[in-house]
Amino acid sequence: MITLDSMPPRYPINGTFELTLRCNLHCKMCMFRRKDSENTILEHEELNTQQWIDMARQVANAGTINLLITGGEPMLRKDFCEIYRGIYEQGFIITLYTNATMITEKVMQTLREFPPHRIGITLYGANNDSYKKVCGVANGFDRAIEGIKQLRTLPSVIEYRMTLIKDNVEDLDAICHLIEGFGECVTNTLIVFSPVRGGCMPVQECRLSAEDSVNLSIGRTVSKIEEMIPDSLKDKVRIRVSEKSHECNTTEEKMTLLGCDAGMDSYTITFDGKLIGCQMLGVFYTDTIKEGFSVAWENYPFEVHLPDEPEECVKCEYKNLCKVCPAVRMAECGSLNGVPKYICDFSKAMKKGVEG
Amino acid sequence: MNFSDKLFRAKSGFIHRKVANEDVLISVGSGIANFNGYILLNPTASFLWDMLKEPRSIQELGEAVAEEFEVSLAEAKADVTEFIHMLSDKGMVEEE
Numbered sequence: 124m125i126t127l128d129s130m131p132p133r134y135p136i137n138g139t140f141e142l143t144l145r146c147n148l149h150c151k152m153c154m155f156r157r158k159d160s161e162n163t164i165l166e167h168e169e170l171n172t173q174q175w176i177d178m179a180r181q182v183a184n185a186g187t188i189n190l191l192i193t194g195g196e197p198m199l200r201k202d203f204c205e206i207y208r209g210i211y212e213q214g215f216i217i218t219l220y221t222n223a224t225m226i227t228e229k230v231m232q233t234l235r236e237f238p239p240h241r242i243g244i245t246l247y248g249a250n251n252d253s254y255k256k257v258c259g260v261a262n263g264f265d266r267a268i269e270g271i272k273q274l275r276t277l278p279s280v281i282e283y284r285m286t287l288i289k290d291n292v293e294d295l296d297a298i299c300h301l302i303e304g305f306g307e308c309v310t311n312t313l314i315v316f317s318p319v320r321g322g323c324m325p326v327q328e329c330r331l332s333a334e335d336s337v338n339l340s341i342g343r344t345v346s347k348i349e350e351m352i353p354d355s356l357k358d359k360v361r362i363r364v365s366e367k368s369h370e371c372n373t374t375e376e377k378m379t380l381l382g383c384d385a386g387m388d389s390y391t392i393t394f395d396g397k398l399i400g401c402q403m404l405g406v407f408y409t410d411t412i413k414e415g416f417s418v419a420w421e422n423y424p425f426e427v428h429l430p431d432e433p434e435e436c437v438k439c440e441y442k443n444l445c446k447v448c449p450a451v452r453m454a455e456c457g458s459l460n461g462v463p464k465y466i467c468d469f470s471k472a473m474k475k476g477v478e479g
Numbered sequence: 480m481n482f483s484d485k486l487f488r489a490k491s492g493f494i495h496r497k498v499a500n501e502d503v504l505i506s507v508g509s510g511i512a513n514f515n516g517y518i519l520l521n522p523t524a525s526f527l528w529d530m531l532k533e534p535r536s537i538q539e540l541g542e543a544v545a546e547e548f549e550v551s552l553a554e555a556k557a558d559v560t561e562f563i564h565m566l567s568d569k570g571m572v573e574e575e
């Protein structure tokens with residue numbers, strides 16, 4: 124039996140600093156967003172400027188190289204520029220996630236001097252009406268486009284992402300067109316998880332059904348491939364979607380804590396200084412403020428207590444296509460051994476898509 | 480290019496750090512437009528990068544490497560020349 128004593132060395136290579144849970148937008152499908160009435164208390168619990176800079180020093184000493192700075196919306200913090208600069212100066216490969224609607228001249232001055240290696244921009248629609256429906260703000264699209272124009276002047280690599288829900292699915296082509304105009308493409312998120320860690324948004328009401336998501340994804344992939352086939356060959360080629368097994372060519376046993384790299388070579392520091400393996404899963408944590416980062420990292424595995432996988436999953440015929448993990452079980456079922464119907468529906472729709 | 484009579488210095492725009500017992504150079508600032516990422520350094524490269532904080536000649540670097548790593552001066556100078564060529568190609572050193 125594998126025990127914690129036989130655990131291979133763990134290095135905290137990939138870190139996430141969640142500077143705040145607060146956000147200027149109110150996206151219906153946000154996993155993390157709390158009620159506005161909680162903002163005062165959330166702000167009060169956030170690590171302060173010096174604590175974040177000190178945390179950056181500690182994680183650099185412990186060996187972190189890739190650092191994601193995220194939120195909420197990190198630029199909502201009044202001290203964003205000071206924190207960002209203090210983190211940057213420690214020397215990391217920095218990725219910054221933002222909704223691009225809060226790019227002030229002060230932010231741009233800081234980013235010009237200390238450009239992130241990557242910027243991940245989340246888009247919510249192709250016009251102000253969609254932003255109003257999805258994020259509850261009137262001129263969100265205009266502000267995001269203005270922000271993007273400025274961020275594109277930086278030497279950073281920019282990635283665009285869009286989470287598709289009922290209110291913005293019609294915008295997908297327009298968004299792709301817009302971003303392709305910048306010579307880039309958009310990554311779509313189709314699986315939208317229920318709120319975690321006290322989040323309050325009505326995710327389940329606004330997300331697409333598993334079947335619609337899968338059909339959309341397969342349909343778009345197939346038509347993209349079709350576009351690449353010359354007309355002369357179109358009637359000779361038949362595109363087939365095939366199943367990629369999770370079990371393919373893995374002969375070695377890899378030790379994990381949560382079934383992935385979380386807690387093994389990656390971690391998140393929450394807005395209030397807790398160390399968690401994955402930003403989605405808050406039930407297992409250590410306290411970096413009491414213990415310091417290195418001890419908190421060393422102790423994290425001892426906090427992880429997972430129940431056995433449910434019988435239904437052990438025997439499941441869709442297992443190879445299934446994206447379930449403890450964080451997803453917790454988000455969807457509120458327990459670590461629940462069987463999330465939304466994810467089962469996804470797996471079944473995938474199987475149908477592959478066979479059909 | 481004849482390197483032997485020149486002085487070299489590491490350009491700014493890189494942070495030298497330890498990551499999981501390895502030495503790495505991380506590109507930062509506006510230099511990420513040319514090189515966006517990090518480079519792993521072996522012990523000799525790491526030693527040389529630290530020396531290059533000040534302007535140095537190949538001779539000076541070679542002598543330091545020969546002493547630190549107990550290799551012949553000829554071998555050390557050959558390694559140093561190769562390393563400086565590589566840094567120069569990547570725009571990571573400047574000539575004084």
Ligand code: SF4
Pocket residue numbers: 435436437439440441442445446447462463466467468470471
């Ligand atoms: S979550 Fe559902 S689809 Fe996934 S393994 Fe369990 S029963 Fe199967």
